[in-house]
Amino acid sequence: MPRLLIVKTGDSFADVARDHGDFETLFRRALAAAPDGTRVAVLDAPRADTLPALDDIDGLLITGSHAMVSHAEPWSEALKPWLVEARARDIxxxxxxxxxxxxxxxxGGESDFHPAGRESGTREVSLTEAGRQDSLLGGLPARFRAHLSHAQTVLTAPPGARVLAANAHDPHQALRHGPRQWSVQFHPEFTPAVMRAYLGHQRxxxxxQGETPERLVAEVTATPEATGLLLRFAELVSAATRLERA
Structure with missing residues (x-):
């Protein structure tokens, strides 16, 4: 029975949470068809007094936030050594x-504000050669559409990280940090309705910055390939967990 922990790193807009669900709810919905027996729990990191032991966790899903990594809030900084330990354990x-x-x-990389400004809307993302061969992203088309909403970005990838996807705005749309450690700049949990709501707030x-919000709203579309990554992640964790416990 694989055990997944959603690490919630902030709250969505109040109206988005009310009408569509907060970040953790969107993740849970995307994981609804996870393999039988998958257990999903939530850690509200900004409000947590302590971080849980990693012994009983098979997979971590770290959400988006309206916070900024470069602001180094105490709860966010506390997550860093915990994530380093999780990677060392190959979680x-x-x-x-x-x-x-x-x-x-x-x-060991650098995250801060993107020098070209915000990237929002449903945008095209392309896999790199490494991405096309990757166990998580490799099943995606060479080019796919994804929902994006970010002002900060990964400016410098960590040593040893492999770039799996990129686009014209951001060369680090997806990274692999270890055998089973991935991260993506886009939002696989967003629905078109959530994306439109975010564009409304960012108008x-x-x-x-010279964008046309009406055009961005009109271009919002479903992103089944990107959305499927969350379920694919759960499937990979489930398969590995069953092998380890066989």
Missing amino acids: AMLGVCYGHQLMAAAF QALQD
């Missing part, structure tokens, strides 16, 4: 957006 990990940037910073910021 499977998948970081998303903030989780992607946090993992990169924890493992002024996008206009200020």
Whole structure:
């Protein structure tokens, strides 16, 4: 029975959480078809007094956040050595957006504001050669669409990390940090409705950097390939867990 822990690193907008579900709810929905017996728990990291022991965890999913990794909030900094230990134990990990940037910073890279500004909307992402051969991302098309909403990014990948996906805005759309440790800048848990809601909140910021919010909203579409990564991650964790305990 694989045990997955969703590490919640912040709250969504109040209206998005009300109408569509907060980050952890979106993750749970995407994992609804996970292999039988998969157990999913949630750690609300900003509000947690302590971090749980890693002994009873088979996989970590680190969510997005409205916080900024470079602000080095105490709860966020406390996660870094915990993630380093999890990688040393070869616990499977998948970081998303903030989780992607946090993992990169924890493992020796640099995450901060993107010099070209915010990237939002449904955008095209391309796999690298390493991505096409990867056990998690390798089943995706060479080019696929994904929902994005970020102002910060991974500026420098950690030593030894492999770049699995990129696009014109961001050369680090997906990274592999170890045998079973991945992170992605895009949001596989977002639905089109959630993406449109985020664009609504970002309207002024996008206009200020020369974007056309109406065009971005019109281009929002379903992203089944990207969304399927969460379930694929759960399947990989399940398969590995059953082998280890056989």
